[in-house]
Amino acid sequence: MRVLAISGSLRASSSNTLLLTLAAGLAPEGVEVTLYRGLGDLPHFNPDLDRVLDDPALPEAVRYLRRRVAAADALLISSPEYAHGVPGSLKNALDWLVGGSEIPGKPVALVNTSPRATHAQASLAETLRTMSADLVAGSPFAALMAGKGDGEALAADPEVAVAVRAAFAALVRACRTPHAPATNVIETERLALRRLTEDDAEFMLGLLNEPSFLSNIGDRGVRTVEDARAYLLAGPIASYEKFGFGMYLATRREDGAPVGICGLVKRDALEDVDVGYALLPAFWSCGYALESAAAVVAHGKRDFGLKRIAGIVQPGNQASIRVLEKLGLAFERMVRLSEDGPESMLYAAEL
Numbered sequence: 025m026r027v028l029a030i031s032g033s034l035r036a037s038s039s040n041t042l043l044l045t046l047a048a049g050l051a052p053e054g055v056e057v058t059l060y061r062g063l064g065d066l067p068h069f070n071p072d073l074d075r076v077l078d079d080p081a082l083p084e085a086v087r088y089l090r091r092r093v094a095a096a097d098a099l100l101i102s103s104p105e106y107a108h109g110v111p112g113s114l115k116n117a118l119d120w121l122v123g124g125s126e127i128p129g130k131p132v133a134l135v136n137t138s139p140r141a142t143h144a145q146a147s148l149a150e151t152l153r154t155m156s157a158d159l160v161a162g163s164p165f166a167a168l169m170a171g172k173g174d175g176e177a178l179a180a181d182p183e184v185a186v187a188v189r190a191a192f193a194a195l196v197r198a199c200r201t202p203h204a205p206a207t208n209v210i211e212t213e214r215l216a217l218r219r220l221t222e223d224d225a226e227f228m229l230g231l232l233n234e235p236s237f238l239s240n241i242g243d244r245g246v247r248t249v250e251d252a253r254a255y256l257l258a259g260p261i262a263s264y265e266k267f268g269f270g271m272y273l274a275t276r277r278e279d280g281a282p283v284g285i286c287g288l289v290k291r292d293a294l295e296d297v298d299v300g301y302a303l304l305p306a307f308w309s310c311g312y313a314l315e316s317a318a319a320v321v322a323h324g325k326r327d328f329g330l331k332r333i334a335g336i337v338q339p340g341n342q343a344s345i346r347v348l349e350k351l352g353l354a355f356e357r358m359v360r361l362s363e364d365g366p367e368s369m370l371y372a373a374e375l
Contacts (some may be wrong), residue, residue: 025199028096029059032103032114039137040102043167050188062088069119076266086120094257098131098195105144118151125265128156131198133191136164160194209272212319215312217272220260224273225252227282237302240341269328271300274316283307286316288324293361296372297324298334313347321351325375335371
């Protein structure tokens with residue numbers, strides 16, 4: 025479990041930052057704590073620059089923050105209080121996160137180092153709830169540090185240790201609590217298609233390394249679960265944020281078994297959106313590719329107003345060529361998706 029620790033103070037000798045630094049040594053087994061140190065690098069929030077992750081106009085410091093938050097399973101925040109409010113630097117960071125998909129549903133624990141910092145804690149909690157964060161029960165956890173020294177003395181202080189461990193225990197419980205099932209985007213007679221999440225990393229690791237995927241689609245360089253999680257964040261999940269569509273996980277309705285992926289892709293190299301699919305070999309010759317792809321094409325026309333649909337296939341992949349032809353697509357020309365990439369066959373049709 026990965027926890028991103030965020031201090032609301034920019035002071036070099038901040039008790040909040042010190043507490044979060046010590047927290048790594050108090051974390052239970054299996055919990056990895058990383059301290060975010062980029063608060064002071066963030067520009068003032070500007071809605072005109074609040075873009076999707078891969079937009080060049082998004083400030084790099086903001087992109088780094090959002091990626092760190094997205095990669096974390098939970099957040100641990102310790103903030104001081106200035107003039108009965110949340111420090112501007114921390115509120116600025118939260119403003120940059122409001123428009124993204126990183127915070128909703130993310131477990132967050134607050135730790136308070138001062139008995140007088142009650143107004144800021146209440147305000148911070150309200151902001152996080154408004155952002156749809158999963159603020160864990162017990163927040164703010166009181167790890168009072170005044171007059172207790174620093175370094176080893178604080179780490180050994182039972183009151184501080186109890187509060188920090190309670191915060192970690194609440195985060196672990198929140199991360200282990202099953203979330204509501206993801207809503208299906210498309211349902212067919214036999215299949216249900218939903219958005220992919222980071223929780224699908226193990227499935228994607230297997231699919232992306234199937235010999236059939238490597239030979240017919242390509243090697244994505246995904247070799248570990250962490251690689252698969254990064255692939256999901258940079259690919260399908262980023263596409264949902266940018267376009268509203270992407271590749272979906274296709275599951276069998278009768279038993280929930282994942283059969284593969286199918287969805288819509290917008291590539292920089294192509295003018296049109298294309299339909300893509302990849303199934304586990306165990307589910308070939310069942311008609312699932314055509315069934316899911318037909319539903320995805322209808323979804324693109326109905327929900328996104330697509331006027332044309334394309335399909336990319338490697339020469340010699342007769343099974344996929346037949347699926348595209350049954351969808352009504354016809355061969356148009358050979359294309360390269362990158363300068364040094366192989367030639368692919370481009371199929372397309374008006375919708």
